[in-house]
Amino acid sequence: MKKYIFGNLKMHFNLKQTEEYLENFLPKVESSKNEIVLCPSFVNLMFTGQKLTSTKVLLGAQNVASEASGAYTGEVSASMLKSVGATYVLVGHSERKKYFLEKNETINKKIQECLGQGLKVVLCVGESKYERANKKHKQSLEKQLCECLKGLYDNELKNIIIAYEPIYSIGSGVLPKAKEVEEAVSYIRSVIQAEFSEKTASSLKILYGGSVNAENVKTFAGIKGVNGLLVGGASIKPDEFAKVCNI
Ligand code: PEP
Numbered sequence: 678m679k680k681y682i683f684g685n686l687k688m689h690f691n692l693k694q695t696e697e698y699l700e701n702f703l704p705k706v707e708s709s710k711n712e713i714v715l716c717p718s719f720v721n722l723m724f725t726g727q728k729l730t731s732t733k734v735l736l737g738a739q740n741v742a743s744e745a746s747g748a749y750t751g752e753v754s755a756s757m758l759k760s761v762g763a764t765y766v767l768v769g770h771s772e773r774k775k776y777f778l779e780k781n782e783t784i785n786k787k788i789q790e791c792l793g794q795g796l797k798v799v800l801c802v803g804e805s806k807y808e809r810a811n812k813k814h815k816q817s818l819e820k821q822l823c824e825c826l827k828g829l830y831d832n833e834l835k836n837i838i839i840a841y842e843p844i845y846s847i848g849s850g851v852l853p854k855a856k857e858v859e860e861a862v863s864y865i866r867s868v869i870q871a872e873f874s875e876k877t878a879s880s881l882k883i884l885y886g887g888s889v890n891a892e893n894v895k896t897f898a899g900i901k902g903v904n905g906l907l908v909g910g911a912s913i914k915p916d917e918f919a920k921v922c923n924i
Contacts, residue, residue: 680904684714769825841885869881
């Protein structure tokens with residue numbers, strides 16, 4: 678079955694490096710059956726979008742403003758992202774929460790902005806090491822899901838993908854057990870069922886993210902209930918990311 682593979686290029690690559698990356702990466706994934714989405718930095722979005730037009734690879738952004746327009750210096754709106762060809766937006770990444778103090782209420786507004794512009798959302802949720810060690814991970818996931826998705830209609834969930842990303846695993850090489858991921862993904866589905874509907878929960882796409890690379894990709898992509906992967910560090914290496922995309 679088709680998998681959804683997102684590359685979060687984070688704050689890497691200037692324009693020239695982006696061009697080199699795309700020249701190297703795109704031919705390697707030409708025949709992939711998976712849905713591949715590249716999420717470059719804001720300044721590289723337009724250029725990347727133009728290079729992707731003749732391919733099946735889609736464009737995603739790493740962040741979005743919580744307001745539609747106005748005096749918000751340094752921000753980029755959902756409508757701007759749409760206008761340069763973005764299909765997806767990553768929202769609520771743990772690095773945004775950690776370094777930019779993003780709160781669930783703001784994330785909720787960002788989601789509403791994206792949906793209003795016809796953009797699809799990848800909502801990142803995950804527990805900390807402390808929460809996992811103290812068996813508070815379910816409580817944490819439920820709070821994030823309920824607060825971030827507050828006020829959304831059931832039919833809007835078809836444009837939302839959830840990325841389950843245990844925070845301690847992001848960029849660290851520390852991997853959760855496959856069983857833990859399976860349980861967390863199943864729990865996420867149960868929260869969505871309770872808040873929305875059974876139909877929505879069963880068709881919901883859920884990604885795993887956290888230190889995925891070419892060596893461990895089969896393990897994580899093969900976990901029951903996992904529909905795809907959100908890849909950070911390994912996505913900036915074109916050969917390695919192509920291997921991940923071609924599973
Ligand atoms: C991420 O940025 O969402 C991520 C999962 O990063 P990494 O693959 O580097 O852990």
